[in-house]
Amino acid sequence: MSARSELLKRLREDVHRPLSKEGIFQKFEIAKEQQQMFSDLLDDLIKSGHIFKNSQGLYGVPEKFNLIGGRVEKIASGNAFLIPDNPEKDDIYISSANMNGAMHNDKVFVRPIRSDRGKSQAGEVAEIIERVNKEVVGNLEKYKNYGFLIPDNKRICNDIFIPPEALNQAQNGQKVVAKITRWPEKNRNPEGEIIEILGNKDDAGVDIEAIIRQLDLPGEFPDKVLKQIENIPDQVNEKTVKKDDGRVDLRDLKLVTIDGPDAKDFDDAVSIEKQGSDVYRLGVHIADVSHYVTDNSPLDNEAYSRATSIYLVDRVIPMLPEKLSNGICSLNPQVDRLTMTVFIDYRFHGKNGIEIIDHDITKSVINSNHRMTYGEVQDILDNKEQAKKEEYSDFIEELEMMNELRRRLRKNRFAEGSMDFNFPEVKVELDEDGHPINLKKRSHGEAEQLIEEFMIAANRIVAAEMSWREMPFIYRVHEEPDLDRMQQFNEFIHNFGYRLKGVKNGVHPRALQEILEAVRGTKEEKIIETVMLRSLKKAVYSEKNVGHFSLGITHYSHFTSPIRRYPDLTAHRIIKETITEGYLSQKRQDELDIELPKIADHCSLQERRAMDAERDSVDLKKIEFMEDKIGEEFDGIISGITGFGMFIELENTVEGLVHIKNLRDDYYHYDEEKYHLIGERTKKIYRIGDEVRIKVTKVNRDKRELDFELIEKID
Template sequence: MEVVDKLKILKIINSSKKGKSIKQIQKEIGENISQRTIKKILKELELEGKILIKNSKVYSLKKLDLIFGEFEKKKNYGFVNDIFIPPKWSNLAISGDLVIVKPIKKENGKIVGKIIKIVKKKHLFIGTYRNKKVYPDDKSLGISIEITKKSKKLKIEENSKVLFRLIRGKKLKASIVEVIGKIDEPDVDLKVVIKTYNLPINFSKEVESEVDKIPEKINFKNRLDLTDEIIYTIDPIDAKDYDDAISVKKEGDYYILGVHIADVSHYVKFNSVIDIEARKRATSVYLLNFVIPMLPHKLSNYLSSLQPLKNRYAFSVIMKINKKGEIVETTFFKSIINSKARLTYEDAQALLENKEPWTGVSKFADENYIEIIRENLKLAEELSEIIREKRESEGSLDFDLPEPYFIFDENKNIINIIPKIRLKTHRIIEDFMISANVSVANFFSKNNIPAIYRIHDRPDPKKIKNFIIIAQNLLNIPISIPEKITSLEISKILKMVKNSDNEDLLTYLLLRSMARARYSTKNIGHFGLALKNYTHFTSPIRRYPDLMVHRILYSALKNKIDRSDEFLEMLEDIANHCSNMEEKADNAEWDLWEYKKLEFMKNKIGEIFEGVISGFSDEGIFVEIKEHLVEGIVKFENLKIDENRYIAYVNNKMYKLGQKVNVKVAKVIKEFKKLILDFVL
């Protein structure tokens, strides 16, 4: 009932540019609903970024072109999304505050805005306790903050990481809420990240109780029995949540690709207690060797997980693909599968190379399946190459940047960081999952079904132009600036960059020029994959949009399509929320990477490494140590940077982006995520 009321109230507010009073809303809603209930719903809507409550009136953000977002403070200025907020218009907001912004003008190509309301103040922050003060991790709060009298009485060890409540006033004060741990404890970084991003670890008793009631018995009714088919999973070595399984056959000149996805929607019903919690979390968060799941373990690691040699519910997509890589026929249905093998990427690669599995983690139905699956993998590789060749010819972008792989000892201390190896088997699964996602998105688009799409906007032409200027100078070849920025044009530039001395640096700079992919009901296509239609269907255990896509697809197959405005509004809310939560999860993962990189480099102080100049700022010159994928800064006060930011001068000496240099590790400032380097001449 309250969901309907909320949508009705929002519709009333969105119907007019003029503000509405609570009495007007109460009258227009036409139902017996109290002002107290309306006020509660209005507060929720304001926190969701839909409305502005001001001077006893309620306004539509959409109608007034106001922007809602989180304020990110930089020194004395800040940003909300991409809107620049100068000091005079910040309204004393602090990093993390949820605010409403009025765009005022455009200046040097940037939108300048004014914060007209702080909707929710951020109160909790992380810092380091030293000398009866807190040194906040967020530098915009200042170097140090005095603690309250009550906090001074606490027995806290020096150099402890603490969670503190910020008390605002003429002078900021800190009230210590919790001691997280000593700065040099192996687990403290993980705890800091969890606290910083307020990540939920445990599930409520209500959720766990609901999960316990789920029957484990598999019912074959209204499902296609695929338990005798050669179906298997390929996942990371430490995976527990097996979302997807594959099957590949050849019928004449056609390939029959099956992508079988865990049928989470069978267990998690819309708006159930489990579903509400999953929607709130929106995604599983992977923090190195620690996972915060979207679903309780019994679902994510057991009931839904496509474990080997167990009958499991699946949602199958069967694609008939010709020799050109074109999907000529697709069918969708609910099924029951029995995975004949749980393969790691490494063991699957070994099978492809006619070697024996070596990780000790992979499982097979019996020894005979090793050779059966080896042959099947070779067919999968053949199909993958056809699919990839077609995608690349259409302009699909593969940035293929190295990711760090962190190696720990038995005490959780970091002992090495090396670039992660991308295997052919990673590409096979990627190609097959993209094919399934495209098939579902094409079905939605063709039948005009309201759904959540995975979209990727075109990049800003100015950013691409700047990148091309840098690439020309580093590669020393002419690159024409395309009149229209298309995926195909960008893929041509990527091919020029490939195998050059600065391949990783230029690929990274080009990736930074791209927009961020997100979820939306408005299908604008996916620039990076060069696709008109794309969605996420293949990971419902760890991504909430995929779970919603499963429900929408199944409803459509039963001819029960919801085309109402209310449903579309709800989907867009879910899409926005999931986009925000995905970004939050990515930032948390990146923060932990940075902490662990710095922890590792702390043991390398005084050592010399070969590096590559990766950027310039007012503070100095950034250098990447490629051996460990770690970036640090060589500090300079009088650095003069070229307008295109690929050359800098200091003391009459020129430094160039991509230039190889030797650097010595000088200092690690972990709480500020800073690695200080010195040039070795």
Template sequence: MAKNKNKARGKVISGKVIKTRGGCGYLTPAEEFGMAGQVYIAGQHMKDAMSGDVATAELLPQPLWAKGPEAFITQVTERAFATVVGTLEITGQSGFLIPISRELKEDIYVPKNRLFGAKNGDKVRVEIKKYPKDGRLAEGAVAEIIARANDPEALVKSVLADNNIIEEFPAEVYKEINSSAWVYDEVNRLDLRNEHIITIDGAHSKDLDDAISLKILENGNYQLGVHIADVSFFVDNNSALDEEALRRGNSIYLINYVVPMLPKILSNNLCSLAENEDKFTLSCIMEIDKEGNVLNSSFSETIIRSSGRLVYDDVSDLIEYNLCNKGLEPHKEMIMEMARLAAVLRRKREGSGSIDFDLDEAEFEIDEKGIPVEVFPSERRTANRLIEEFMLCANKAVAEHFFWMNYPFIYRVHEKPSPEKIVELKSFLRGVGISLPLNEGNLHPTALNKVLDEAEKLGKLSLVNSVMVKAMQKAYYSPQCLGHYGLAFKHYCHFTSPIRRYADLFIHRVIKRSIKEGFSEQEMSSYFNKAALASQVISLTERKALQMERRVEKIMKARFMEQWIGCEAKGTISGVMSFGFFVRLENTVEGLVSVDSLYDDYYILDKNNYRLQGESTGKTYSLGDNVNIVVVGVDAASGEIDFKMA
């Protein structure tokens, strides 16, 4: 009688595969299989799977498991990569692709007859011809040379290519722009060209989308004007340009490289609020009392003429040190009043519970070859904060107004932290001597503000800031008004940057409709549908842009640190894991001290107290400790930096 083979088979599962550099892997079973955690796949059982693939696997009999569930892959059902972007390293006459994706831990062999003109160090896209099998690497052919090795923008171009970002706009978009005959109707706009209006931006900014004005009214109140580039005048709803802007969702800023949401003829020219040029704007004009309460607000299609293209550092020098250059002199009195109003608005916002995460962000000095020669924390000065306060005020006023009108809208939403995250945060804070109220499910942001104040007194503000941010939910866009927890606003949106964010462009269209003819029933339905679609799209594009920004920044920091191998530096422990701890230097660079480099003891993770503790000596390395390290290794391709204790 034939033996029933199915009785001898193990349970069949499927899920996503993660492959390690050593060749083994882990499969995360799909939810329907009811298995928590990962399933180990030995190297000889990986078949032809690569990281990111979806595969089916058969569980080994439990007596054969070493520590947990083990399986062998039977079939790859979905490939994660048909092409791979990376750096080509040529050895002899053939080459190897070092993937830029952090997901892929294995190189790809490129035989000499498939290099197709690519040279050592080039950034290329390789098409996979054979997937790895029986210990052999995957094999591919160069499909595209993205950038030559000596291109100063090679890194950025490869990251963009790896994320399938197409920089060039479709021909249809340029055709549409070239054939547009915009009618500059000034008659039906509120003429503010004689008003004292200025812009304050970075020294090298080109897409100037916000301008501000301030008056003191007869009753002693402030009249704050926030004037935003009227991008919707140039970008018609559902046009080819509009569809491309929605597909992009936002501009992408990668250190000194920009991929704009709109073609530069618009973002840097027609829409940009250049000094001494007549520009169409959408203005939010607010009356604000001496306590920072917005008493009323109005919205108008306007035409302005900026009388000053001012720079953050110059305005900050004026406010902070009373240093006034010739260009600032005509604006000095208004700027000082603006500073006073911004301080009032900030106090009111913080008094309501708004959290200000003042995190250290990195700035880079890049040479003509694209090599970072300096990394330092960016400075958030008085003028930057002034503009932030005015933009927050306008965004809040717009969201509140249109919430009550029940119009189709896109809100900026930030939900409260989960109870589990708050419990973890409380545990950490207890370890640094700070208490937090017990109500995990309904913790008001005011309580977190008090924590930050206490952390500042203890000299641990930067540390607590970074841990608290990780406890927060991710902000996103939604057609529903669910509030903004971090700002402690019931109503909030993005209105002030339509050149670089699609949400703002959509909101401008809604505002202009409310000023003019309103919506028909059919149009209302169409706009509600588009608000829902756009919210999903732009939440994803924003997240993708942020990931790319972090990726480029990490690699640039690693490149910078290559020159400091063997050097000693001071830092603070910024993260503790079972395999070691991360140390953040004063210049914002972060590296790993592996437990393998701690020879004096065997260190075990004390997760509840965020520390590693020596089994024999009791010596600890805790989150927030100040330490001296030596830079021992840098992998510029992955952005990984290795430290050891000095």
């Protein structure tokens, strides 16, 4: 056991009162020459939230002080939830009155308090461990000699006061960046200083630039990173392949990359071989990024800082420089590439049966035969495109075998309890000036499912292998939902005539999947899927393997995208070390015990910020797309109902509000139990899923608001 794990274990089990640093040294008989190392370890554990130090300078594990560590996730109302560091703990509700100056994504300790939310656990922020929002982007509203910055990130609910001396010539209506100079307190806004003027808020490109700055990520890579990559070759060196012990030569194996038409960084290639009458070997070949991104190098440190590539509507902010992401690490066709390969042998039986009979994880070198798009593969599977079948004639048989494997894997996975949400993805098409000209729904057909199933399969094998070996590892986990949230969800769907099985004793994901299957194609499908998703916890990275609830999987990791996700790169390093030597030394295990919780927490935070930015960029362009459509009429469906009106979703996925005050034919009242609006005189009812015709009346890009007027209900 590592020094870190041993210290935490003994503080939990053997120490019954807070201790000073000297008291810990004495209690655990720490030799004088080791005290500096343990002092550094204590400081590190305080920063990570695993140890609490009180105002008297005494140390202890948080639970002994009745504290729970985690990150704050604000919601639109100004209230928040604590997402605990320990994925086995339930989320904790924090009212706005109990935030005590904490902001969205801050790392904090929360003290549980008595809840007025039924069975939901509530808490108040007791201490802020780490501030995240050191710089904030937004619009400046300037008054006589002072101003307020209105944050673009609506989860930062506090406007930021800018005193006269901190305006730095910024003008009213400009998009600016402010550095926080005084953190918020109870009943007091944060204060800031303008450090950069991005431009007028309506200038072309300023909106997306603001989202980038909100992430606090540089657009360019530092000079020391660019200098390091000068020494990375553009081609795979044959001498390197031969010198690398244990690297298997798979250059004669037929394989292919399948991705979207716009993709440039190809993480994965796939292969399939028939081993006998009923045995098939799937090969999932992932770019060996760790061969080029060495641990603790400038390139590695920058990749860790970014943690993920970010896909905005008009650009990609990559985790790795283009020389790697689109070059030597990208599995382009007809060139040699270093990879990590997962082979999985499946036996088919019966019409739908499938079982794993063997697997292998190895370093490899490949040469991809083809780069295919999802559309091309789908056309071939549908037998639509004869020209494409001729172009890829050497791989048609493999594609048909892959599709049969996909079908069985998918059927088996959902039978075991995996959940299948059906939220449409939208691609925003832009003109040369960055203005939206079209909103196009992305398909998720058999071709997309094929790669999805194969990546899930590889991620499962890798996680199970490392768990079986009992090696430190980074997992992708999704904890079981809170029981009270499931009970609330069950009460909600009861209004639509559905019932959730087993809700009293803990819900199995299969029960939720049955609800998803039952609502597919119905009027209430979207709202039930949305409420279900909000009732679940968020998937995160963790050094603890607690399983993945929504996939119905006990072992899961992220291994298949090391070009764009740092946890995958970390997983590759650990796997390579393990399979090369057969084990990890105790020293290396101790190092990982310290490193992995930090990596997991940092990457989970960066992932949330990236997802917020990606969603913001799409939502922003959706609103902009509707700016010239004021007065136009569209058909849509009621996607949500509240006490203040109805949300209407159009066919292009844009959503707007019909305010209740603008329903002029009657006075309408909101029935909370049945989730519908009912007219006082006419008894006319508006329900989720009803088809309506609307007119666009107002578009406000700053507030991300879209207002509709109801024309008629379509019967």
